[in-house]
Amino acid sequence: MRNNDKYIISDTQSIKDALSALNEIGHSAQTLFVVDSDNKMAGTLTDGDIRRSLIAGLPITTTVDAVMHKDFQYITQADWDVRRLKTLRKKNILFIPILDEERHILGVCNLMKYKNILPIDAVLMAGGKGERLRPLTEHTPKPLLPVGKKAIIDYNIDNLAYYGVKNISVTVNYLKEQLEEHFARERDGIKVQCVREPRFLGTMGSVQFVEEFHNDTILIMNSDLFTNVDLEDFYLHFKETGADMSAAAIPYSVSVPYGIFNVNDDDITGLTEKPTYNYYANAGIYLVKREVLALIPEDTFFNATDLIEMLIARHKKVVRFPLHGYWIDIGNKDEYAKAQDIVKHL
Numbered sequence: 001m002r003n004n005d006k007y008i009i010s011d012t013q014s015i016k017d018a019l020s021a022l023n024e025i026g027h028s029a030q031t032l033f034v035v036d037s038d039n040k041m042a043g044t045l046t047d048g049d050i051r052r053s054l055i056a057g058l059p060i061t062t063t064v065d066a067v068m069h070k071d072f073q074y075i076t077q078a079d080w081d082v083r084r085l086k087t088l089r090k091k092n093i094l095f096i097p098i099l100d101e102e103r104h105i106l107g108v109c110n111l112m113k114y115k116n117i118l119p120i121d122a123v124l125m126a127g128g129k130g131e132r133l134r135p136l137t138e139h140t141p142k143p144l145l146p147v148g149k150k151a152i153i154d155y156n157i158d159n160l161a162y163y164g165v166k167n168i169s170v171t172v173n174y175l176k177e178q179l180e181e182h183f184a185r186e187r188d189g190i191k192v193q194c195v196r197e198p199r200f201l202g203t204m205g206s207v208q209f210v211e212e213f214h215n216d217t218i219l220i221m222n223s224d225l226f227t228n229v230d231l232e233d234f235y236l237h238f239k240e241t242g243a244d245m246s247a248a249a250i251p252y253s254v255s256v257p258y259g260i261f262n263v264n265d266d267d268i269t270g271l272t273e274k275p276t277y278n279y280y281a282n283a284g285i286y287l288v289k290r291e292v293l294a295l296i297p298e299d300t301f302f303n304a305t306d307l308i309e310m311l312i313a314r315h316k317k318v319v320r321f322p323l324h325g326y327w328i329d330i331g332n333k334d335e336y337a338k339a340q341d342i343v344k345h346l
Helices: 015-025 047-055 082-089 150-160 176-182 202-209 231-241 290-295 306-314 333-343
Strands: 009-010 031-035 041-046 097-099 104-112 120-126 167-172 195-197 217-222 225-227 245-255 259-264 267-273 276-289 316-324 327-329
Touching: 009 015, 009 231, 015 031, 015 047, 031 104, 041 047, 041 217, 047 290, 047 327, 082 231, 104 327, 120 306, 150 167, 150 225, 167 176, 167 202, 176 195, 195 202, 195 290, 202 217, 202 306, 225 267, 225 333, 231 245, 231 316, 245 306, 259 290, 267 290, 276 306, 290 306, 306 316
Parallel strands: 009 031, 120 167, 120 217, 167 195, 245 316
Antiparallel strands: 031 041, 097 104, 217 276, 225 327, 245 276, 259 267
């Protein structure tokens, strides 16, 4: 949402000025946002609008207020609507102005670059020792092991960035200096904050050391996952169910190669031949309301499963979100090899 000025033109400027501005933008979704003398948004103008006006015989000196669209789509910062952005993207409206209450342009949402702009903070857990991957992790923290041409954790950071997530923290412990060096520089305008946990406190215990959150919804996930989870659908499902916590879930089936007796004590009441049982496994990706984090006990080893059980005991709403697509928990060498194979085909 930076460099907004190149998309803005005054309603008193000419069609020729607009053509020059569109030429400077230099990409396929060419749209200008027209402002009036009070710097309030008055309309939109595309290259197609200009072509049609010239074909109709208007001179190139005509001011853009004569050809702009006054009925335009926009979104407000005060009333952010993720589902509406999704709908606009499906309509191929890829540049949406972000307005304040007085219709001043605060920014431009670029849906060519981002799938959405999710109002969430993210915390990635990167403090583990990765003992099942030794000797690979003796001198390198597991999140920095390469999968293809990138470190494992960078796939997750890039996926967060694709959904417009700007506030990202990474909790570090084992070989923390390497992770801190890895994230010392900004990545496409995003400064990833490394947060040291004083000792191993579990998947939720270290969240308490994140000093500040900017949104009311927090994504917490393991950093060593290799997945294309749809964070937009995950967020919308979380909000629409009114949940206090949502856990991404992987469909998991178990096939038994034998006939299974149905029994009542010693009595056989039936037989199921080679049954398949379907379950949902924990994917290690969670959305929680920020207020829920206050329940995490201080300086105590505390996992996500502990939080789930605590919330259920308090009659809070905990839901699962079925994850479609690929998902690998890179916890051992076989899973690491599987991820290396998948990335070749992406």
